[in-house]
Amino acid sequence: MITSDTISMTKSDIHKIGDLIKITARKCSDKVQPKIKVGQLFKILGIRNLKSGATGLSVQLSGTKRKYKINSDSFSWVITTIGEIQKETFKVMMENDEKRLNMVLSPDEKGMMAVTPLIIYQLAWEYAMDVVKMCADNKISLLRNTTREIRKLRDEYYYFVKHDLDFAHQQRVIDKTLELKKTFNCDLTLMLLYHIQYMVKVSS
Incomplete structure (x- = not known):
């Protein structure tokens, strides 16, 4: 029987020798060509039109x-590319990794995984603004445009944060950042001084 699906597959501009196809459905009995399974990838070597259309x-x-040899009466397929296959494979890998993490991590650990990047961002912005203030206090005019862009980026970042986090979660990120700064104050201060020296060197 010729269906709209079959007719669409008979258009000569759809298939080319060398194309990759992925089997998406079986229309015939499992006993017919049992080695061909849904999900398999094939390279087209030849194309022909059958009497059935x-x-x-x-x-x-x-x-x-x-x-x-397969036909559109027995199987459905789609033309695909290596790039599309890689994207699909990556998506499946990510989904599997997420499932494994959900099985292994406790609710508290999941929460920390979500919060930790925000703490790092918060810490980076605090030190960036410290540098901006020092530049302003010491009247380093060469960095005026740079510090203006830093403020602009910070405002954009907090704009997006406010849309994703309520006030309580924003405050939690700030509190955790303060705890981190107290714990590693010496190392972070040295890092800040290094970056100040670097910015002064770049501006000179």
């Missing part, structure tokens, strides 16, 4: 030397 393909299973 269906599209027939000579294909090679990706990564092997096995060759088959």
Whole structure:
């Protein structure tokens, strides 16, 4: 039987020799060509039109030397690319990693994973603004445009944060940042001084 799906597959501009296809559905019995399974990738070696109006393909299973003949009466497929396959594979890997993390981590650990990057960002902005203030206090005019851009970026960052976090969570990030600064105050101060010296050197 010729369906709209079959007709769409018979258009000559859809298939080209060398294209990759992915099997998306089986229309025939599992006993017919049982080695061909949904999800498999094939390279098109040849194209023909059958008497039924269906599209027939000579294909090679990706990564092997096995060759088959399939048609649109028995299977549905889509043309794909290496880039699309890589994106799909990456998406599946990310979903699997997320599932594993959800199984392994406690609710508190999940919370810390979400908050930790925000703490680092908060810390970076606090020290950036310390540098901006020092530049203003010492009237380093060469950095005026740079410090203006830093303020602009900070305002944009907090604009997005306010849309994603309520006040209580914003305050929690600030409190955790203060705890971190107290714990590593010496190391962070040395790091700040290094960056101030670097900015002065760049401006001179």
